[in-house]
Amino acid sequence: MADPTRWLVLDLDHLPRADDALLTDARRLAGDAEPRLHDAGWARYLAAPVGTEAVDLATWTARPGVHRAWLQEDDAVFTGKLWPNGAPGFEAAGWPSTGKELLFIAGPCAVESAVQMDEIAAACAQAGAQWLRGGAWKPRTSPYDFQGLGARGLEMLRDAGDRHGLRVITEVIGTDELPEVAAASDVLQIGARNAQNFPLLRKLGAVDRPVLLKRGFGCTLRELVGAAEYVMAHGNPRVMLCERGIRSFEASTRFTFDINAVPLLKQTTHLPVIADPSHGTGRAPLVGPVARAAVAAGADGVMIEVHPDPDRALSDGRQAVGLDELPELVTGLRRVAEAVGRAL
Ligand code: PEP
Ligand code: MN
Numbered sequence: 001m002a003d004p005t006r007w008l009v010l011d012l013d014h015l016p017r018a019d020d021a022l023l024t025d026a027r028r029l030a031g032d033a034e035p036r037l038h039d040a041g042w043a044r045y046l047a048a049p050v051g052t053e054a055v056d057l058a059t060w061t062a063r064p065g066v067h068r069a070w071l072q073e074d075d076a077v078f079t080g081k082l083w084p085n086g087a088p089g090f091e092a093a094g095w096p097s098t099g100k101e102l103l104f105i106a107g108p109c110a111v112e113s114a115v116q117m118d119e120i121a122a123a124c125a126q127a128g129a130q131w132l133r134g135g136a137w138k139p140r141t142s143p144y145d146f147q148g149l150g151a152r153g154l155e156m157l158r159d160a161g162d163r164h165g166l167r168v169i170t171e172v173i174g175t176d177e178l179p180e181v182a183a184a185s186d187v188l189q190i191g192a193r194n195a196q197n198f199p200l201l202r203k204l205g206a207v208d209r210p211v212l213l214k215r216g217f218g219c220t221l222r223e224l225v226g227a228a229e230y231v232m233a234h235g236n237p238r239v240m241l242c243e244r245g246i247r248s249f250e251a252s253t254r255f256t257f258d259i260n261a262v263p264l265l266k267q268t269t270h271l272p273v274i275a276d277p278s279h280g281t282g283r284a285p286l287v288g289p290v291a292r293a294a295v296a297a298g299a300d301g302v303m304i305e306v307h308p309d310p311d312r313a314l315s316d317g318r319q320a321v322g323l324d325e326l327p328e329l330v331t332g333l334r335r336v337a338e339a340v341g342r343a344l
Contacts, residue, residue, distance in 0.1 A: 003228040008055055009077055010046040011067040011084065015039050017333045022046070022063060029053055038077070040205075041235045043084065045077055073330040078232035079225050079239075079269045083268075092210035093167035093173045093186035095130055095301075097240070100318050101150040102337055102344045103301025104171060105274070107133035108325070109316035110146065111153035117160035119308050123323040125164040127330045128344060131187065132157065132166040133303060137173045138315060154184050161186075169212060175200050182207045192216050192244055192279070195227050205234020212274060212303075217255055221264060228271060240272040241265050242303065243294070245280030254282020254319065259292050262297040273298070278305040278319045287321050288329045302333065 008029065015037050016023045026035040032337040035048035050071070060069035077083060089098030097103075106124040111117055111134040121132050127269045136153030138146065149156070154170060161168035169187035172178050173194065181188060187210045194200055195216030204211050209232055215224045228239045243262060245255025257280030265273045275294030277287045291302045307313045307320035319331060330344070337344040 005073060006050050006052065007072050007077075008048045008050045008060070008069065009072060009082070010060060010069050012044045012046060013065040015044050015066070016046070022065070023287045027057065027188055036075070037233060040078065040233050040237075041079070042237050047077055048077060049075075065222065066271050076229050076269075078237070079228045079271060081268055081270055083270060089209070092238055092240065092272070093131060093169075095167075097300065100341065100343050102295065102299075102333075102342050103131070103274060104129045104330070104333075104344060105131040105301065105303040106306050107131075107134050107157075108135075108307050108313065109278075109320065110135045110138050110148050110314055110315050111157050111170075112149070114156045114159065116308065117156045118163065120306060120323065121160035121164040121166055123308075123326055124306065127326045129166060131169050132161045132164070133169050133189070133305075134160075135171050135236065135315075136181075137177055138169065138175050139171070139191055140315070151180065154181065158184050167266050172200070172204075176202050178203055178207065181254050185209070187212055190214060190227075195219050196223065198230060201230040202234045203225055204231045205236045207236060209236075210238035210240060211236060212240045212242050214244050214276070215246070215258075215261065219246075220280060221261055221268075224261075225265075225269060228269070239276055240300075241269065242274045242276055243277035243299075244278065245282075247304045255280055257281060257294075259269070259293055259297055262294055262299050266298045272300040274301040274303055275299040276303045278303070278316070278321075282316075282319045284310060284319055284325075286331055287319065291329070291333055291342055295333060295336045295342065296340055298340070304329070 030048040057069045067203045106129040134157045138148035166184040170185045171189040172181045189212045192214045245257045248256040277290035310320040334344045
């Protein structure tokens with residue numbers, strides 16, 4: 001069998017039938033290895049492991065039903081840089097993911113009350129955020145900690161967003177909550193603890209909502225990309241990747257924000273990359289500097305946890321930026337954005 005380190009990928013109009021000459025020829029090129037045929041609904045492809053065989057891409061592209069043919073080093077087709085004909089990007093809750101404009105998401109770790117959400121939403125809108133965040137179902141380490149307000153919290157988030165002209169994003173902690181969250185939230189956040197919850201990732205494929213996929217704190221970038229590939233392969237092309245810090249031996253910060261992830265994901269995938277310096281550091285004074293570093297490194301947006309009274313926050317207070325500190329953080333971020341040709 002051919003060495004499967006190189007794949008021939010054909011972006012197809014429709015999948016070939018079993019006796020189709022396209023399939024026969026792809027099998028022959030793959031040394032009789034079975035090409036993979038995948039239909040995700042929104043797109044379909046054939047991928048054949050071709051090892052070091054010489055491949056005439058122009059001939060493959062010219063065949064009926066083939067939009068484009070290319071070679072790539074791994075089998076992550078939909079997330080890969082070479083997908084979709086060099087024209088990536090999508091609209092995610094009012095944000096055009098391929099524009100110059102950075103995405104700025106802000107809000108509390110958890111939705112705590114309607115009054116809190118209204119105050120936060122007003123400050124976030126004022127600071128230039130496009131999306132309001134806030135967890136309604138919280139995945140907490142201890143079962144005795146605040147678990148979130150659930151459906152009531154979701155409603156408070158939605159109301160506050162609507163009142164202040166912000167789209168909303170909230171975490172889906174499991175398949176049970178998915179329909180309810182998808183009905184009320186503009187964007188679905190998949191938390192670090194669910195980064196490889198494959199039943200959930202599969203179900204996200206069938207939902208018509210953009211997905212912000214957070215990197216698990218024990219996941220490699222390959223695993224994060226694999227998770228994104230799941231969602232896309234199951235039917236949903238609107239996936240955004242989020243670096244939120246990984247576990248390291250360093251104990252002076254909550255997690256270690258992996259700055260490498262930002263340019264690496266930008267260089268190897270065509271998906272938007274969002275930075276979460278709040279969980280990535282776990283300390284409010286580090287949030288601004290790390291957010292700026294992420295934007296300088298090429299991030300397409302940042303997600304920041306804020307709170308009117310961080311000392312009293314019901315979760316993640318230590319990393320919450322006070323509402324009074326938000327304008328200064330945005331000013332600094334805007335300067336870096338401008339320096340790298342982006343806008344905020
Ligand atoms: C959050 O965004 O509040 C959260 C729980 O994040 P993570 O899944 O990255 O820990
Ligand atoms: Mn949090």
